[in-house]
Each structure stands twice: as structure tokens, then as C-alpha cells.
Amino acid sequence: MNSTARPASVIPLRYVASVDSLRDFYLEQLGFDHLMGMVGKDGQLDFAIVQRGGAMLMLARPQDGGSLTAGxxxxxxxxxxxxxxxxxxxxxxxxxxxxxxxxxxxxxxxxxxxxxxxxxxxxxxxxxxxxxxxxxxx
Incomplete structure (x- = not known):
């Protein structure tokens, strides 16, 4: 790899049971900032993006009967x-x-x-x- 080249951005998308609680951990405990979010019909976040510096992480609840995958x-x-x-x-x-x-x-x-x-x-x-x-x- 060329030592002067910067890698392209990769933004992980994590499916979680509660976007709200994990987002709060990143904001309150790790000092990340809230970039954006979408609230679902039940009033809970369906999706959010948190960031710190140039690092971003997407959090989402599975939709349409999808499940959380282990790993x-x-x-x-x-x-x-x-x-x-x-x-x-x-x-x-x-x-x-x-x-x-x-x-x-x-x-x-x-x-x-x-x-x-x-x-x-x-x-x-x-x-x-x-x-x-x-x-x-x-």
C-alpha cells in the first residue's frame, strides 16, 4: 500500500435491538456526536449515525422481520x-x-x-x- 494514500471511508452498519440505548452509550460514555437519526412508528430510533472525528458508525434495528445476526x-x-x-x-x-x-x-x-x-x-x-x-x- 502506498504510505501516502489514505484509505476510503468504511462505515460499519450494526443491527441492534435498541438503537436508542446503544446510541446513548456512544454519545454519553464515548463522547461521539449524533450525526442523524430516523424515528420509527413506535417512537424509538430505527436508525442513527454517530461519529467521532472522521469515524462514523451506523446503528439500525432490523426491519421487515429481519433478525440480529450473531458474530x-x-x-x-x-x-x-x-x-x-x-x-x-x-x-x-x-x-x-x-x-x-x-x-x-x-x-x-x-x-x-x-x-x-x-x-x-x-x-x-x-x-x-x-x-x-x-x-x-x-
Missing amino acids: ALEIYVEVEDVDAYHAELSGRGVAIAQAPATQWWGDRNFSVVDPVGHTLWFYKTVAEPQPPAGVTMI
Whole structure:
């Protein structure tokens, strides 16, 4: 990959039982902003987009009899200052799943788990990769 090229935006769409409660977690606990939403006939959100910096996440309730699908999902979100954001979330009482650490691939990151069980990694690239013995980067 060309080191100067920025990847195109990818916006995950997550189907959840309650858009309202998960949206509130992202806004109140993780400091995301509300970009837009659509309220369903029952007065609850059918759809919402939350964002932090350039990262966006779409949340939706299944429609037309659709179901929630199980499966692991981890989201990797770039932030300006990993340690400052970690301190901000810790100050809000957010449970940190993995404390900040600098990884061999050059990213400093930490993780939290959202209320529906998905892991969010917050990172900033701080160094060049230093692969451990036995690892070959291609």
C-alpha cells in the first residue's frame, strides 16, 4: 500500500435491538456526536449515525422481520491522542478492556467493549513497525 494514500471511508452498519440505548452509550460514555437519526412508528430510533472525528458508525434495528445476526465484531477507530482519550473515558467511568499499550506494528491502542459485546479499539500510529522474531510483514 502506498504510505501516502489514505484509505476510503468504511462505515460499519450494526443491527441492534435498541438503537436508542446503544446510541446513548456512544454519545454519553464515548463522547461521539449524533450525526442523524430516523424515528420509527413506535417512537424509538430505527436508525442513527454517530461519529467521532472522521469515524462514523451506523446503528439500525432490523426491519421487515429481519433478525440480529450473531458474530464477533471489532472496530478500530483512529483518535488524535490515545492517552488523553483513555483518560477522558476512564474519568467517565467507562470500563477499559485493555489498557493503552504500544504494539509492535506501531500503533498505541486501548479497547472498550460496548453494551452489546463488540470491542472498540482506539488507536494512533506512533512508531514504525518492529515485527517480533518469526513475523514477516508483506
